[in-house]
Amino acid sequence: MIVFDGVSFSYGSRSVLRGVHLSVGFHERVAVLGGSGEGKTTILRLILGLIKPDEGRVLIEGDDITGKSEEGLRDVRMKFSIVFQEGALFDSLDVKENVAYCLREYTSMSEEEIDARVREILGSVGVEQAIHLMPEELSGGMHRRVSIARSLALGTPKMFLYDEPTTGLDPVNADNICRLISDLSKDGRGFIMVTHKVSDALKVADRFIFLKDGSLLFDGDSRGLLHTDAPEIRMFVEEINYQGPGCR
Amino acid sequence: MDIKGLLSDLQDFYALSFRGLLGIVRRPFYFKDAMIQMDYAGAGSLVIVFIVDLFVGMALSLQLSAELSSLGMKMYIGMIVGISVVRELGPVVTALVFTGRVGAGMASELGSMVLGHQVDTIRVFGFDPVKKLVVPRIVSSLIMLPALTVIGVAVSLLGGYYIAVFVSHQSGTFYWSSIRNILTMENVLAGAIKPFIFGYLISSICCYMGLSTKGGAVGLRQSTTMAVVMSIVMIIISDFLLTRVLLYVLGFSV
Known part of the structure; x- marks a missing residue:
């Protein structure tokens, strides 16, 4: 509450x-x-x-x-899992690194495991194809989806x-x-x-x-x-x- | 600005600067972030430092040769260029170039991260923005500005050499021998300490201004401008104070 x-x-x-x-x-x-x-x-x-x-x-x-x-x-x-206005993705990182941001810091997952996890999360929000794009290459809708994916990376x-x-x-x-x-x-x-x-x-x-x-x-x-x-x-x-x- | 607000800002600035310095020796360490910043600040600034310091050395040598030739003392060009560049111009000019390129970049990048909620995102993810954003920038400035200063000084001396030899028709061997003579421990120390202080000042001021950004594009313009102006003013003031202290400590008589 x-x-x-x-x-x-x-x-x-x-x-x-x-x-x-x-x-x-x-x-x-x-x-x-x-x-x-x-x-x-x-x-x-x-x-x-x-x-x-x-x-x-x-x-x-x-x-x-x-x-x-x-x-x-x-x-x-x-x-909580927050999605800020306009996504607030890190401009200098591609979609994969944005989603993997917390995974790299808080888990000891291997590169293969991180890749699989990121693809899984991106797939769940329907933007797996954008994995190697930079934030400025994303449409507004994709931006929000990636942001939602990133907020889900560490768990529920x-x-x-x-x-x-x-x-x-x-x-x-x-x-x-x-x-x-x-x-x-x-x-x-x-x-x-x-x-x-x-x-x-x-x-x-x-x-x-x-x-x-x-x-x-x-x-x-x-x-x-x-x-x-x-x-x-x-x-x-x-x-x-x-x-x-x-x-x- | 009211006095209360000014004092509050100063307090916040000191707190950020101190935490930034403390963060260098306290876990967690973000080596990758520091490396990225060092690449941006160091390798990225090399060309502009090279150009600016080369022409500063050449202009200084040209001025000196015009003045000293009328006195019949052109043989002192090497010595005066060397002392001016090693003790004063090299560190200050490189720091000013560093402010214009790296400092402004720090302030505008952090400012846009604040406005774009990226700093909030970092906090929500459980990272300390000072550790994640400020410390790597301070570290990169503390390492790369002294390195750039060494390169800048060498390039300035080369510029001075070119003018002394090919325009003033002085002996190149004598020029370098004069430079060798002034490269004493006292002279080198007098110039070598400054870039560390300047690097710390530039990064602290620019990070603070960037993280204090409010109010959209206009706010970003104001914070970036303030960051550059404050850094330049602080470089000039601290250069004078450092020169006074270092001359005294290193035993020069004034």
Whole structure:
């Protein structure tokens, strides 16, 4: 369970989160929605301890990570698998080395074993053919897939964190990424997906959180989201050309 | 910038510099990363160091021969070129070239890694960004800048030789014999210590500026510019201070 207990956070003088209370189970499929600069990505960074809240606590499985050192946060971070916005692949390494990054550091696998493991993971996300390409040679969709593959290299996380996984992708690629996200969660592992695309969120998530002015404006299911009277949310819902959830 | 922010930045810079230095002797060691950085900083800078130092040596020799010929003292060209290059110009010019090429590269690379969440990725994977990114760059600067300085000094002396012999029509044997005479332990030490200090300063400043990047392309431009400007200013200031200290320690009378 991830718990935000009265969490506030600001970037300089700009307040992003204001006393947020939130609980998310590791099995839940959550979409965090909201406009740009509303603190969606900040929530993911707080969960991983990449930034510390100004006020309040973040608890992961009852463990307060707020005051933990980088060393202490290592075990916490290993529970998650994160895909950052635009993939965050290492530019200087090819796809194979990106995926093998942690394998080389944390395991004593031979070169053959690493090669086999990397091919297996890349195959599971459908980009095995890209194994020798450099990140700049990948399309947007392949970039995200490789990033997901890299996050899976060390093993099975308890939960996935996706930061704008479909942003900048054409509808076909975005749909493919949604399918992949759904497939990876079929065994009961949940995810938190940060996005401003309500249509993509509706395809994969069960629970929807809408952030506005540093607070949770909405926290509920798709039915509640689509029928809410809150004008800020209605603008998001009405702007999309909702095609209906089709990935599951 | 407010005083509180400036002090906070200075504190962060000192902390990063110290951790970077400490990381050289503390596990884990990332030899492969250090080798990649050394290749970029050393082999990659060789040509530009060669060109710049060659022309600095030639210009210096030309200036001296113009001035000294009117005094009938052209035979001192070798000695003055040698002392200037070994003690002062070689280390400083090479450090400035190193800043422009390697330092700017460090700041912009780390800055774009910050903006592209690659540094966050490294942290999420359980690596210490200081160990993984900063220490290899400090190590490469501490090794490659002194090596480049030695090459730069040699090339400058060659440039000085060319002008002294083929333009000023001095004896080449006398030029090299003057150079040999000034290559005393004191003179060599006075020039040899500087590149280590400069290398540490350049890498620390540029890594700090790179890792402090905020705010997209404009932020990246600002951090890279700041990294180069601060490094150049610090090289010049520390060169003066080092010269003062080294002259005193090595027993030169001023």
